[in-house]
Amino acid sequence: MNIVSIIEKKVANKSLTKNEIEFFVNGYTNGQIPDYQMSSLLMAIVCRGMNEEETFHLTQAMLDSGDKVDLSKINGTTCDKHSTGGVGDSTTIAIAPILACCDFKVAKLSGRGLGFTGGTLDKLESIPYFNVNLDQETFCDIVNHVGCCVAGQTANIVPADKKMYALRDITGTTKSLPLMVSSIMSKKLASGAQNILLDVKFGTGAYMKTMEDAIELAQAMVKIGTLAKRNIGALITDMSQPLSQYVGNALEIIGIVKMLNGEKSRLYEENKEVATRLMALCGIDLDKASKMFDDAIDSGVAKHKLIEMVYAQGGDASYVDHPERFNLGEKLDVVASRDGYVGYMETCDIGYAVNLLGGGRMQKDDVLDHGVGVKMQVNLGDKVKKGDVLATIYHRNKNVEQASQLLAKSIFVTDSKPLSTKTVHAYVDKNGVTLL
Numbered sequence: 001m002n003i004v005s006i007i008e009k010k011v012a013n014k015s016l017t018k019n020e021i022e023f024f025v026n027g028y029t030n031g032q033i034p035d036y037q038m039s040s041l042l043m044a045i046v047c048r049g050m051n052e053e054e055t056f057h058l059t060q061a062m063l064d065s066g067d068k069v070d071l072s073k074i075n076g077t078t079c080d081k082h083s084t085g086g087v088g089d090s091t092t093i094a095i096a097p098i099l100a101c102c103d104f105k106v107a108k109l110s111g112r113g114l115g116f117t118g119g120t121l122d123k124l125e126s127i128p129y130f131n132v133n134l135d136q137e138t139f140c141d142i143v144n145h146v147g148c149c150v151a152g153q154t155a156n157i158v159p160a161d162k163k164m165y166a167l168r169d170i171t172g173t174t175k176s177l178p179l180m181v182s183s184i185m186s187k188k189l190a191s192g193a194q195n196i197l198l199d200v201k202f203g204t205g206a207y208m209k210t211m212e213d214a215i216e217l218a219q220a221m222v223k224i225g226t227l228a229k230r231n232i233g234a235l236i237t238d239m240s241q242p243l244s245q246y247v248g249n250a251l252e253i254i255g256i257v258k259m260l261n262g263e264k265s266r267l268y269e270e271n272k273e274v275a276t277r278l279m280a281l282c283g284i285d286l287d288k289a290s291k292m293f294d295d296a297i298d299s300g301v302a303k304h305k306l307i308e309m310v311y312a313q314g315g316d317a318s319y320v321d322h323p324e325r326f327n328l329g330e331k332l333d334v335v336a337s338r339d340g341y342v343g344y345m346e347t348c349d350i351g352y353a354v355n356l357l358g359g360g361r362m363q364k365d366d367v368l369d370h371g372v373g374v375k376m377q378v379n380l381g382d383k384v385k386k387g388d389v390l391a392t393i394y395h396r397n398k399n400v401e402q403a404s405q406l407l408a409k410s411i412f413v414t415d416s417k418p419l420s421t422k423t424v425h426a427y428v429d430k431n432g433v434t435l436l
Helices: 003-011 018-029 035-048 052-063 091-100 120-124 136-146 159-171 177-190 211-227 249-260 266-281 286-298 301-312 347-357 400-410
Strands: 078-083 105-110 148-152 195-202 231-238 330-335 340-345 373-376 389-395 411-414 424-429 432-435
Touching: 003 018, 003 035, 018 035, 018 052, 018 159, 035 159, 035 177, 052 159, 052 177, 052 211, 078 091, 078 177, 078 266, 091 105, 091 120, 091 148, 091 249, 091 266, 091 286, 091 301, 105 136, 120 148, 120 249, 136 148, 136 301, 148 301, 159 177, 177 195, 177 211, 195 211, 195 266, 211 231, 211 424, 231 266, 249 266, 249 301, 249 373, 266 286, 266 424, 286 301, 330 400, 347 373, 347 389, 347 400, 389 400, 389 411, 400 411
Parallel strands: 078 105, 078 195, 105 148, 195 231
Antiparallel strands: 231 424, 330 389, 340 411, 373 389, 424 432
16 A cells, blocks of 8 residues: 555545544655655545545544543533634633533633634733643542533644644645545544534635535534434524624633623623534523523623633633723724624624734734734624714724724625624434424
């Protein structure tokens, strides 16, 4: 067996065997297969695709390339959620304490932001002293005592994906369904939870631009998770506008605190759907799960649970009770140039505006300013007049003119309302697709 014959076989549109897939995954991870040959194979996969069996074997081979998180020491029902990424997507940090005070164990490994999407770890690190670098024993101890913990992945979790994704990113091979599915699912399966809810986004602020593409991706991931004997489902959610009004690291923590205090918003709506669907995967009736979510928020227990998690991970928990303590930048308003309705947003550009201000990364070693960002003052469908504030920029005089121009161009005021402003559109599980 050799890599050239495997490349030729895939170019000829033939299915690869389990052994062939394991050969190239292990060979590339160990440095025996060079970048130029792996690039050729990746492009062949982009052009020719992979069937369900190949995708499963690719996921499994990537999963087996490194360590797996052992959650056997956690007492209780473990659950996890994954978002395909978006602007203002603060779901993880809000959902973890909500599920924890409903007696579920949330052992969540997250990543950092790159491009127009913010990273969960970056947002948490806007809280002074918050520690995301935990060994596995400490991680499990916090989950057992608090009910939830959000930490960074260890260096040896799915090393095949780290190496392959870096190559895909510079060779134009990121947009391939089997490669996307195996990348996401290998990490989710390595994280160890039995119950997994995927949040698959589409729209102008997501990698999948249409609902149909998002459903196709969700169905493929659900199939892989089911074959791996996990309870798994996927929500199809809209990213045609930021999920939270608050976009930026410290700003998003402020938005989460407001949500946990009961403020209704798109973030609240999505968190409720994610929480109830995830609890249903764990065997709870949907109506009962909905009530459990409401009780966790209304009683204040969910906010207190977030404080517990922050304290357990070394953070200054006073910032949750007093979010006004965050050191935010100066304010600059972006206003409407005409009367009309907020009809369309180029959502990814709102994320890029935050990057320009210093709140996000375009390269992995970029240093973040946690106190800059954007607060959206309007939602899609809102009626506005000329001069009304569309968004407020928080800045420290870095690229502020470019960011304000980009932001102004990303929010379109039109003569008519958009046809839909729904947040959650469908649910996918092993039984099929349910429109919501």
